[in-house]
Amino acid sequence: MSPPPRQGHGHGHAGRGGMRVVDVWAHNQDQELARIRELARGFPIAAVAVSHEGPPAFLLSGQTFPHTLEGNYEAVRASVERATSAQVGLALASRDGELAMGGRVWRFHLGAGAGLANPRRVCLGIRAHARATMPRGALVTSDGAEDAAYLIRHIVDGGLPRRRDEFLRACGVCFPALYDLRVLAEWTTPAGHPPPLAAAAAGGGSGAFRAFLALAQDAWFWEVKVAYSAFLYGLGAADNEFLVRRKIDKAEHEERDRRLRELLLLQGHDEAFVRNISFF
Numbered sequence: 001m002s003p004p005p006r007q008g009h010g011h012g013h014a015g016r017g018g019m020r021v022v023d024v025w026a027h028n029q030d031q032e033l034a035r036i037r038e039l040a041r042g043f044p045i046a047a048v049a050v051s052h053e054g055p056p057a058f059l060l061s062g063q064t065f066p067h068t069l070e071g072n073y074e075a076v077r078a079s080v081e082r083a084t085s086a087q088v089g090l091a092l093a094s095r096d097g098e099l100a101m102g103g104r105v106w107r108f109h110l111g112a113g114a115g116l117a118n119p120r121r122v123c124l125g126i127r128a129h130a131r132a133t134m135p136r137g138a139l140v141t142s143d144g145a146e147d148a149a150y151l152i153r154h155i156v157d158g159g160l161p162r163r164r165d166e167f168l169r170a171c172g173v174c175f176p177a178l179y180d181l182r183v184l185a186e187w188t189t190p191a192g193h194p195p196p197l198a199a200a201a202a203g204g205g206s207g208a209f210r211a212f213l214a215l216a217q218d219a220w221f222w223e224v225k226v227a228y229s230a231f232l233y234g235l236g237a238a239d240n241e242f243l244v245r246r247k248i249d250k251a252e253h254e255e256r257d258r259r260l261r262e263l264l265l266l267q268g269h270d271e272a273f274v275r276n277i278s279f280f
Helices: 026-039 069-081 119-132 144-155 164-174 181-186 198-203 207-215 221-228 241-266 271-275
Strands: 012-014 020-024 045-052 085-093 104-111 138-141 178-180
Touching (some): 020 026, 026 085, 026 104, 045 207, 069 164, 085 119, 119 138, 144 178, 144 181, 181 207
Parallel strands (some): 020 104
Antiparallel strands (some): 012 020
16 A cells, blocks of 8 residues: 555545545544544444555465464564554444444544654544443454454554453453454354355445444354454454354264264164274
């Protein structure tokens, strides 16, 4: 990405699909962050996208496809730590799918240069919105790893954690409901359900976020909240106590199922035959 454009006056302009983009610089950051706080009650779902100068993480890692989780995090960390300026886009939506203020999108121009908005203040403002909207709210990203890493870098004292598991835990603390649209489109749930947004992924475009808003109204969204929160593409997820219990329960269920099938086979075959069969 090239450096942010030169400072304007912060006025919005019409974007694609009738959205109104409002540029945020140092002079109007506090006013817009206050507006975002006021909207938290009615618009608890936030969509965020970060772009910054420098190569993306997969180029830094030398791979075009995720390889090891720790290696992926090192690449993400290096990419984000090198960023000196960035743009952060933010949109707010209600649980019914309505966008705040008739489709307003905030575009924060962040960095240490003259006129740029303060990265820490803006990232803390996004975290404050996410925490104020619990348990109904969510923070949604389309490039979860780097988007979340940029936010965490400017929220956590000392910058990004050194280890992947520490980073994922920090994500869970700062954003209790953080979802990566790419993961939702490609990964099955621990219970074996297909990816919740698989159909939206096939359609491409911005349909994934609209599909997420529809999903948030579904009766089984509770399982998505448990299985996918802070699960970032290429980095995995930090297991919380509930997820660990689910995995143990699943293993115990599979073992009970294996034993039941073994007993059924013993009714018609001798033990030697049964011992030579592998159960999966």
